[in-house]
Amino acid sequence: MSPNLTALRGSVAIAGVGTFGCGKTPGFSDMELLAGAAKQAVAEAGLTMQDIDGICTASVSAPMWPMPVIEHLGIRPTFIDGTMLGGSSFIAHLMPAMLALQSGQCNAVLVCYGSAQRSSTMNRREISKTRRMLDPQPYEHPYEPMLPPSAYALSASRHMHEFGTTREQLAEVAVAARQWAQLNPTAYDRAPMTIDDVLNARMISDPLTVRDCCLVTDGGGAYVLVRADRAKDMPQKPVYVLGNGTACWNRQISSMHDVTTTATVDSGRAAFAMAGMTPGDIQVAQLYDAFTINTILFLEDLGFCKKGEGGAFVANGAIAPGGRLPVNTNGGGLSWGHPGMYGIFALIEAVRQLRGECGDRQVAGVQTALAHGNGGTLSSQSTAILGTADTL
Amino acid sequence: MTEHTTGIEIAWQQKLDGGEFVIQQCGECQRHVFFPREVCPHCGADALGWVAPAGLGTVYAVTTVRRAAEAGGDYNVSLIDLDEGVRLMSRVEGVDPADVTIGLRVKARVAKQDERGVLLFDRAEGDAP
Structure with missing residues (x-):
């Protein structure tokens, strides 16, 4: 770990978060859902939109997405990052934003996302057909895998074969989220x-039933990053970024060397090294649960348990309320909601837990939290470790 | 290494359309490569050439995509490891999807789908290599 990266630990804080239109919100566009969340995050931080001089955003549909977002919000950013890695993007945006804040390139970064995935007038079959034309995968598409579920199903089948993981253990993940x-x-x-x-739910792509798959919802999410010294004097309790790492080894599931080990091994190692922490230091974990197998893979790859032991780790309510490790305390992509690219919502829930705002689901005395994002079909991975002032 | 008059993606598909299944092998590190690309992903050498694999492989991971009977019914999607050491996605045919299991030995066959060559697999006779 470069000392320059280690020096970034705790140098930036999340000063505001926002969510808007989450669930079923017909009549709103992706942009309007994004803007609703952005307004809330900026207001929470005690700022106005004109104070935002850095922007990170990505869209599933629009490749030049930062431009219409800048236009819509009426900002003139000096730092722009449109890195698009799928659902992990908004956690992967942390590191470039931290570097931009530390260099003085900008002073307040807005990371934002919105998706009308559930209520969009264009139906999902049409979207998926269009995407196959614009972004072909000639070595997979002829076999008509139902993507993304079939890719995760292939991983789950191999995990069950190699390690004896059971469908009941996969179901434990869904029940804990619920x-x-x-x-x-x-x-x-x-x-x-x-x-x-x-x-007993409808089988989608063996061994995954519809209840092993995330929801399809609408929603916007946003957060605001500022330098740590400034965050102390802002309205919200600051949540500090202690570590962040991003990794990608492949795009297609057929190109994975081992479908039971993800690039999370690298993103997690980098984030923990930067934070100077180990999994034992983490009090709550928000792990992008697009499918039940994800939570098991990420618990293993992040080092909460050994490879192959994730199924046993989640058994008997171990990640449910009252279990040994609180995981996906908002209900996750499986039960809270999943507006296309969920990573930003995992991070927002980690922030709310660290601020102590979570009501009945609040985990007592939380000082450290991990948020992990996944993108594509187990393709890109980004891990963030966050903490309160006590962890600096 | 190989002289191409088209990109490798079209070259590979054209061979498949003609009933020929090829993968790549690196002239430097000798490792096999699939899917076809421009640079060896193992050693970085610009020395990839076509070779014909034996066509035998083993099912590495498996799923059955559920589909309504009137739309054609359930079908298999597998990840298959060829004996040459490369992995690819395909469909195992001639076996009920529920009977395609990890470890099953399979043999490649080039078929036609939507008038294009497509690589499929059948259960192989005999034992593991």
């Missing part, structure tokens, strides 16, 4: 759900 969602009034799906409900 139990957290039942403590969160903003969660989209809070209905009671058992292991058997998950196992």
Whole structure:
């Protein structure tokens, strides 16, 4: 770890977060959902939109997305990052934003996202067909994998084969997420759900049923980053960025050397090294759960347990409320909501836990949190470690 | 190394359209490569050439995509490791999707799908290599 990276530990703080239109919100565009969240995050930080001079954003549909966002918000940023790595993007934006803040290139960075995925007038079949034309995968598409679920199903099948992971253990992840969602009034799906409900749900791509798959919802998310010295005098309790790492080894599931080990091994190692911490120091973990297998893979690859032991780790309610490690305390992509690229919402939940704002789902005395984003089909990975002032 | 009159993606598909399945091998490190590309992903050498694989492989990971019967019914999607050491996505045919299991030995076959060559696999006779 470069000493220059280690010196960035705690140098930047999250001063505001916002979520808007999460769930089912017909009548709003991606941009309007983004703007609703951005307004809230900026206001929370005690700033106006004119104070924002750095922007990080990405869209599933629009490749030049920073430009319309800048135009819509009416800002003149001196730092612009449109890195698009799928759902991990908004955690991967942390490092370039930190470097820009530390160099003085800018003073307040807005990271923002919005998706009308659920309510969009263009149906998802049309979107998926268009995407296959614009971004072909000639060595996978002829076999019609249902992407993304089939890619994660292939990983799950191999994990079960190599390590004896069971469908019941996968279902534990979904049930834990649902139990957290039942403590969160903003969660989209809070209905009671058992292991058997998950196992008996409609099979999508074996071994994953519809309850092993994330929701499809609308929503916007945003957060504001400033230098740590400034954050102390701002309205919200600052949440400091202690570590961040991003890694990508491949895009296609067929190009993974081992479908049970993700680039999280590298992103997590970098984030922990920068933070000077180990998994044992983490009090809550928000792990991008697009599918139930994700949570198991990321617990292993981040070092919360050994490779192959993730299924046993989550068993018996271990990541549910009251378990040994609180994971996805908002209900996650599986039960809180999943507006296309979920990573920003994992980070926002980590911030809210560290501020102590989470009501019935608040984990007592949280000083450290990990937020992990996944993009593509287990393709890109970004890990953030956040902490309160006590961890500096 | 290989002289191309088209990019390798079209060159590979054209061979497949003609019933020929090829992968690449690096003239420097001798390792095999799939999918086709311009630079060896193992050693970085600009020395990739076409070779015909034996066509035998083993199912590495498997899923059944569920589809309504009227739309054609359930179908298999597998990741297959060829004996040459490369992995690819394909479909194992001639076996109920539920019976395609990890470790199954399979053999490549070039078929036509939408008038283009497509690489498929059938269950192989005999034992593991």
